[in-house]
Amino acid sequence: MRYAFWLTPQDSGRTRHEFYGMAVAPGIAAGLHCSYEDAADLAWAQRIWRSLDRAVNTLQPVPGAPRPGRSAPEPRLPAMAPSRPFAVVLALVLAGPAAAGCHHEDTATARASAAALVAQVPLTGPGFPPDAATAKARLAALKVEWGRNWQTYRREEFGRYWSDETDAVGGRNGCDTRDDVLRRDLTELREGDRNRCVVLSGVLLDPYTGKRLPYTYRRASQIQTDHVVALGAAWRAGAYTWTPQRRLEYANDLDVLLAVDKQTNQDKGSRTADKWRPPRRAYWCEYARRYTGIKAKYALSVTAPEKRALQEMLAGCPQ
Template sequence: MRRSVRCGAVGALLVVSAAAACTPPQLDRAEHRTSPTATPRTLASKGFPPDAAQARTQLAGLTVAWGKNWETYERSKFGDGWSDDVDAPGGRNGCDTRDDVLRRDLTDLREGDRNPCVVLSGTLHDPYTGKDLPYSYRRASQIQTDHVVALGAAWRAGAWAWTPKERLTYANDLDVLLATDKTTNYEKSSKTPDKWKPPNRGYWCAYGRRWTGIKHKYRLTVTAPEKLALQDLLATCPAEIR
């Protein structure tokens, strides 16, 4: 059994600790299991998510505009299911995108012997609720893979103008994805932060940083209420990392 490490500050997943943004853990060489294609997985873009100060700078630079073309959104426009054929963190490593997310976000991880991509079991410290959720490959799970800035929200903010390949990349970018509680994910749906925030207030800082980082990375717009809500989320970051 290999244990992954969860970054922690105020009960959050992938959150800053003290003065710097926390990046997903890398395995020791002795423990490193490669995918079936022997390609080491990339867990996140360099410098992602941004720290609080960077996020504020990025937020200030985002274009403020109302969403467009909401009525033309369809999930299929972001590709059919998960794809490994993308130029994004997690892409082209021979593993399913969901398995990449589970391997990154779960602790007490047990991987398949024949296929180390497959996650057989583990535990998620859910960032949205703060609950510890068990995961089992062979049983129905309360754990889903959430697009933090949902596909519908991305569509309204500019993805409607992207190419199909660009939308496929977004849908499978590990920077955009988190393992989360199923019920809470349904409640979140495609809502922006002015309409939904994680029940776990300890994750608000990280949520604001991650949401802003995604919008900046993909040059998506924000609405005026959304921008104000993100400013409020970033205001919850501890003083030493503001």
């Protein structure tokens, strides 16, 4: 199931609420596109589609569905009839919205609409990472204190798996967070024809080491997704006070994430800037800019040694 919601400014000055959903199951590929100026109507469409999502997962699981935390395979439509319960649910759900400002799209149109949504959601926040001067100013404004509540940290506090259901950078575009990171960070990129979210192949020029790392879909690779300010470090710096949704947003914010060398990421762990720096010295400046930008964006504190380390790396940035 894929569904997403977004806002489109109108020439009249009003805001049009757009809703797009796509269902893929054995024998079925259905798309639904709605356009409203009334937010209440949009909320109704959202409830309808989420009901379909629950029905699909309950009555007719998609064969080959990924394990939690893994990227979804490209949708394939086997030559078989859908189960009767699923067909009934789909017919009921699509019939209602069709009479109220929505239209049902065929498979090709639905895929084109999904691809357009993927393309229009930016994978980098505005002004991120900050330039060196901005990063220095933001670093100076951060609260300095020792980390707290380190003993209560659990990875699950930030969500068990990747989630597209957040308002963070890259959220609600219908793609797995890791796929978004790969699409942004890899070169020589080849995306799926049927599912533009899926990266079939590419090459990572690892920022931490300078290594050239190939990537091929469904094959083991030496690429991992790193939280530049690790989840454990964020927890100690203030995330322990956040709501679960805020922590989920942080864990899936593309500004917080980088595709990097697997072994180097494991060596880094949850260590802060005073205890770990990228092996590739040429990346220190950008690393400190990203790190500081994340701390400022989420109002996280820094320790005194951490602040000094960031100041040293920022001092090496080109003037």
